Amino acid sequence: xxxxxxxxxxxxxxxxxxxxxxxxxxxxxxxxxxxxxxxxxxxxxxxxxxxxxxxxxxxxxxxxxxxxxxxxxxxxxxxxxxxxxxxxxxxxxxxxxxxxxxxxxxxxxxxxxxxxxxxxxxxxxxxxxxxxxxxxxxxxxxxxxxxxxxxxxxxxxxxxxxxxxxxxxxxxxxxxxxxxxxxxxxxxxxxxxxxxxxxxxxxxxxxxxxxxxxxxxxxxxxxxxxxxxxxxxxxxxxxxxxxxxxxxxxxxxxxxxxxxxxxxxxxxxxxxxxxxxxxxxxxxxxxxxxxxxxxxxxxxxxxxxxxxxxxxxxxxxxxxxxxxxxxxxxxxxxxxxxxxxxxxxxxxxxxxxxxxxxxxxxxxxxxxxxxxxxxxxxxxxxxxxxxxxxxxxxxxxxxxxxxxxxxxxxxxxxxxxxxxxxxxxxxxxxxxxxxxxxxxxxxxxxxxxxxxxxxxxxxxxxxxxxxxxxxxxxxxxxxxxxxxxxxxxxxxxxxxxxxxxxxxxxxxxxxxxxxxxxxxxxxxxxxxxxxxxxxxxxxxxxxxxxxxxxxxxxxxxxxxxxxxxxxxxxxxxxxxxxxxxxxxxxxxxxxxxxxxxxxxxxxxxxxxxxxxxxxxxxxxxxxxxxxxxxxxxxxxxxxxxxxx
Amino acid sequence: xxxxxxxxxxxxxxxxxxxxxxxxxxxxxxxxxxxxxxxxxxxxxxxxxxxxxxxxxxxxxxxxxxxxxxxxxxxxxxxxxxxxxxxxxxxxxxxxxxxxxxxxxxxxxxxxxxxxxxxxxxxxxxxxxxxxxxxxxxxxxxxxxxxxxxxxxxxxxxxxxxxxxxxxxxxxxxxxxxxxxxxxxxxxxxxxxxxxxxxxxxxxxxxxxxxxxxxxxxxxxxxxxxxxxxxxxxxxxxxxxxxxxxxxxxx
Numbered sequence: 001x002x003x004x005x006x007x008x009x010x011x012x013x014x015x016x017x018x019x020x021x022x023x024x025x026x027x028x029x030x031x032x033x034x035x036x037x038x039x040x041x042x043x044x045x046x047x048x049x050x051x052x053x054x055x056x057x058x059x060x061x062x063x064x065x066x067x068x069x070x071x072x073x074x075x076x077x078x079x080x081x082x083x084x085x086x087x088x089x090x091x092x093x094x095x096x097x098x099x100x101x102x103x104x105x106x107x108x109x110x111x112x113x114x115x116x117x118x119x120x121x122x123x124x125x126x127x128x129x130x131x132x133x134x135x136x137x138x139x140x141x142x143x144x145x146x147x148x149x150x151x152x153x154x155x156x157x158x159x160x161x162x163x164x165x166x167x168x169x170x171x172x173x174x175x176x177x178x179x180x181x182x183x184x185x186x187x188x189x190x191x192x193x194x195x196x197x198x199x200x201x202x203x204x205x206x207x208x209x210x211x212x213x214x215x216x217x218x219x220x221x222x223x224x225x226x227x228x229x230x231x232x233x234x235x236x237x238x239x240x241x242x243x244x245x246x247x248x249x250x251x252x253x254x255x256x257x258x259x260x261x262x263x264x265x266x267x268x269x270x271x272x273x274x275x276x277x278x279x280x281x282x283x284x285x286x287x288x289x290x291x292x293x294x295x296x297x298x299x300x301x302x303x304x305x306x307x308x309x310x311x312x313x314x315x316x317x318x319x320x321x322x323x324x325x326x327x328x329x330x331x332x333x334x335x336x337x338x339x340x341x342x343x344x345x346x347x348x349x350x351x352x353x354x355x356x357x358x359x360x361x362x363x364x365x366x367x368x369x370x371x372x373x374x375x376x377x378x379x380x381x382x383x384x385x386x387x388x389x390x391x392x393x394x395x396x397x398x399x400x401x402x403x404x405x406x407x408x409x410x411x412x413x414x415x416x417x418x419x420x421x422x423x424x425x426x427x428x429x430x431x432x433x434x435x436x437x438x439x440x441x442x443x444x445x446x447x448x449x450x451x452x453x454x455x456x457x458x459x460x461x462x463x464x465x466x467x468x469x470x471x472x473x474x475x476x477x478x479x480x481x482x483x484x485x486x487x488x489x490x491x492x493x494x495x496x497x498x499x500x501x502x503x504x505x506x507x508x509x510x511x512x513x514x515x516x517x518x519x520x521x522x523x524x525x526x527x528x529x530x531x532x533x534x535x536x537x538x539x540x541x542x543x544x545x546x547x548x549x550x551x552x553x554x555x556x557x558x559x560x561x562x563x564x565x566x567x568x569x570x571x572x573x574x575x576x577x578x579x580x581x582x583x584x585x586x587x588x589x590x591x592x593x594x595x596x597x598x599x600x601x602x603x604x605x606x607x608x609x610x611x612x613x614x615x616x617x618x619x620x621x622x623x624x625x626x627x628x629x630x631x632x633x634x635x636x637x638x639x640x641x642x643x644x
Numbered sequence: 645x646x647x648x649x650x651x652x653x654x655x656x657x658x659x660x661x662x663x664x665x666x667x668x669x670x671x672x673x674x675x676x677x678x679x680x681x682x683x684x685x686x687x688x689x690x691x692x693x694x695x696x697x698x699x700x701x702x703x704x705x706x707x708x709x710x711x712x713x714x715x716x717x718x719x720x721x722x723x724x725x726x727x728x729x730x731x732x733x734x735x736x737x738x739x740x741x742x743x744x745x746x747x748x749x750x751x752x753x754x755x756x757x758x759x760x761x762x763x764x765x766x767x768x769x770x771x772x773x774x775x776x777x778x779x780x781x782x783x784x785x786x787x788x789x790x791x792x793x794x795x796x797x798x799x800x801x802x803x804x805x806x807x808x809x810x811x812x813x814x815x816x817x818x819x820x821x822x823x824x825x826x827x828x829x830x831x832x833x834x835x836x837x838x839x840x841x842x843x844x845x846x847x848x849x850x851x852x853x854x855x856x857x858x859x860x861x862x863x864x865x866x867x868x869x870x871x872x873x874x875x876x877x878x879x880x881x882x883x884x885x886x887x888x889x890x891x892x893x894x895x
Contacts, residue, residue, distance in 0.1 A: 047778075050778070051777075051778040054778060055778045065701060065707075065709060066699060066761055066762070067761065067762070067764065067765050067805070068765075069707075069708070069765075069805055070701055070702075070708060070709045071707075072701070072702060072707070072708055074702065074707050075704050075706050075707065076704045079817070086785065122779070124784045125781045125782065125783055125784045126776075126778060126779070126781055127784075128781075128784040128787075128834070129776045129781035129784075129832045129834055130773070130774050130775065130776060130834070131773075131774045131797075131829050131832050131835045133795075133797040133798040133801050133827065133828070133832065134784075134794070134796050135794070135798075136788075136789055136790070136791045136794040136795075137791065138790075138791050139788065140788025140789050140790050140791070140794075141785045141788055142784055142785055158798060158801075159798065161706065161802060164706055164797075164802070164804075165801060168801065171768075171772060172768065172772055172773035172774070173776075175765070175768045175769040175772060175773055176769075176773045176775060178765075179769040179770065185765075187762065187765075197705070210754055210755075239701040239702040239703070239707060240700060240701055240702075240703060242702045273674050274672060274674060274675075276672065276675055276679050276682070276683060277679065278676070278678065278679050278682055278703060279703045281703075281704055285693065287720075306756050369706070386704075387729075390725070390731065391676075391727055391729075391731070392674075392675075392894045393731070393733055456778045456779075457778070457779075460778065502690075504686055504689045504690065506682070506686060507686075522776070548689060548690070548692075550689060550692060550693070550694055551694055555655075555656060555755070556656070556697055556754055556755040556758065558695060558697050559689065559695060597723070
C-alpha cells in the first residue's frame, strides 16, 4: 500500500491557495444531487455539516447525545489560537506554524499545519460574525492572552468557556441549515459500522439509542468527526460518552489508524480520589500563569505530610522544591504540557508526591495572592477555584491546589491525506478524529482551532474535488452491502446480550484503563508494553466470555451502548501498545524510558522515526501491518526541543 | 454513608412509571451524585437487574446533559450547581433521597430519568442564530463592541440548555432558556438585523412545543445552575413587544 499524502507542490505558503484552485468544483445546481453523512457534531462535525448544507449538499448529521450542543468540544476552557497579530507582538502565520510543529516534536505534516495557521485567521472572523461573544478590550476590540508553549498573545477566549461559545456558534449555524431542510439531524443515534460499495465509503449503519432500531443511511461521502479516544484509559478528561467506535469500525473496514500511541497527558488535573471515580476534571492551563508548582524537598518531609503529622504551612520555604522553576528557568511553570506532566510524575516516583495517595503535586497561589491580593486572583481564576473547591472540598485560597496529570487529548487517529480523506475513497476524518496536525504533542488552544479549520474551511473545499470526480448515482440501502453490515451489527449486539457472564462492562473498562495507564501512560518501556499487550489480549478474551449485558436491543439500553464501546477500546488498546512498542524514541506525549537524555528529557530519533505510523487492520488478535509515511521537513530545522 | 433512594422507574414513553426504593451502602462523601448512581447501577447489574437510565456526559457542569429532580429541586439542593457537580458530602448518613426526571409535558420521558429535550433544539432552529454563511465575513475587529455589552451578551450566552428552568417552573415555561438566546443576539450588532423575526419565531415555537406561560415567580433563575438572569426575560419581552408593534412579519 502506498500512502499518498497528496501534498500540493510549490512553496509552503502557496500550497493551499494553489490547491484550492486546482481542485475540481461541483456546479451549484449539481450539489443537491449529492448526499453527505457527517458523524459527530462537535466543532469539526457541526461546522462541516452547516457549511456543506450552506453549499447546497444534502447533509445527514448524527450524534449519540440528545442534542448536537452537548458534544464534548463544549467543555474546552482556555481558548483558540489565531495568527491575527492584533497585539502587534510579532505573531505571524509562520510563527504559529513553527510553534505548532515544534510543540508537536516534529511529528506532524508541514503542509497541513501551515494551512491550519493560515485559516486560523478566518475562523475568528467567522465566529465573531455568528455572534460568538469573545472577550473584548474596553475600546471594543478583541482581547488576547498567551498560552503554554508560545511567547506571543494569540489566544482568543470567552472567559473559561471558549469551547462552549464556539460550539454554540457552530450549533447555531447547524440549526439554521436544519431549519432550511438542508441538514437532517439524527440525535441519540450511534454509528456502528461503515458500509463500503465497490471499495468506496457509501454509508453507515446506526443504532437508534431510544428504540434500538438498526438502520442504514447511504450517501456519496462519509465524514467522521467523532473526536478522540482518550476514554480507552477509563479515567480521562473526556466526556463519559466519548468513544472510538465509529473510527475503530471504519479502521476494521480498512481505514488506516495513525500514531495511536500519541496521547496527550494534561498536567493540571484534579487528582484521583478513589476507585469509584468516573472521570477526571481539568483545571485550565492558564492557572500556571500565577500558580507555582512544588513538592517537598525530601521524601521524609513528603511522608510526614501524607501521614498528616505536619501541615502544608509547616513546610519551610527552603524545604520546598519548585522543580519546574529550578529545571526550566526560561519557561518556569509555563513549560509545555508534556514536559510539565513528565516532571510531576518524576517527583511522585521519587516519593515526593503529596495528598493521601502520594500522586499529586502542589499548585500554589500563595505568592500571587500576597503580591496581587485575593480579589485580583479571584477575578482571574474565580470560577476555577470554585470548581476545585466543589470537587475536593478544600479551599485553594488557603491551601495550595493538588494537581496531577491526566489523559486529555489524543493526537493519533485515522490516517488522512491533505484533503482529509482516509485511504478509503469517500471516507473523511476531521478534528481530533484524524491524526494530522498536532504531531506527538498538542499545544494549548490549538484543538479548537483544528476542529473549526477542518469543518468550516478545509473539508467544504476538498470534498467537492472527490464528488466532482465521482458519479452522482445513488446507492440505496437495499444494496446487499448494507444488509450484510446490518446483519453483522445485529449479530454483534445479540452476542453481547447473550453472554450473560459475571463481570460488568465498567469492570472490564476500569481494568483496561489501569493497564493502559500503568504501561502505556506517561512513560513506557519495551518490557512493560510487551506485558500490557498480553494482558489486554487476555482481558479481551475474558470480556467476550464473561461480560454481563442485561436487557434487550429494542429499547434504551445503556449497558449495551457501553459494551459496544468497550469492546472496541479493548482492540484499540492493543494497537496503542503495539504502536508505542515499535517507536523506539521519545517524542511529545510518547515517552519511552529507554530513550532519554541524561537530564531526563525526551530523546527523539529523527534518523529512524520521522514518520507517521499508519496501521492496517488484519483481523482481531492478528498482528496489524505497519505502513510508514515519511515526514519531510523543508521549512523548519529539526532541533532538540528546549525550554530551559 | 448509607442511604435510601427513591427513584422514578419507567420502562418507556408509553408505559406508566412508579417510584422504586433502593437501599445503598458505603457511599463516600467525595463521590459526585452521578458516581453514587454509578455504584447503584453496578449493584443492579450484578443482580441481573436493569440499571437506572439517566442522562449525563461531560460531568464537568458544562454540557447540560445531566438533569435529575432531587428532593424536589432541579439539580438538587446546592445553588448554582449541575447534578454532575453535586457531591455526596451535601447529604447525611441515613438520608432518604427522592430522584425524579424533569417534569414537563414538553419533555416526555424516554425511560427512567431520561427525558426528551429536543423541543429546545427546535426552538433554536426557529431563529436562534445569525444568518451568515461560512466565509465572506468582515474582519473580526471591523465591528467594535463595547466591553460591557460583550460581557452582558456573554452572561446570556452561558446557558447550558439543561432545562432546569422548565423543571423548576410551575407552568413549565421555557422563557428563561429562550430569553437567554434572544437577548444575547439582540444585544450584539451581528444579531440585530434579524432581531424582530427571531424573537417572534422563537416565541411562537415555544408555544407550539407546549411550554407554559411565564408566571413571574422567578423559580427558573433561582434554580438555574449557571445563573442566567431574569433580566433576560425582561429584555425578551421588550424585544417581543416592539417587534409585534412594528412587525413586517405577519404570523
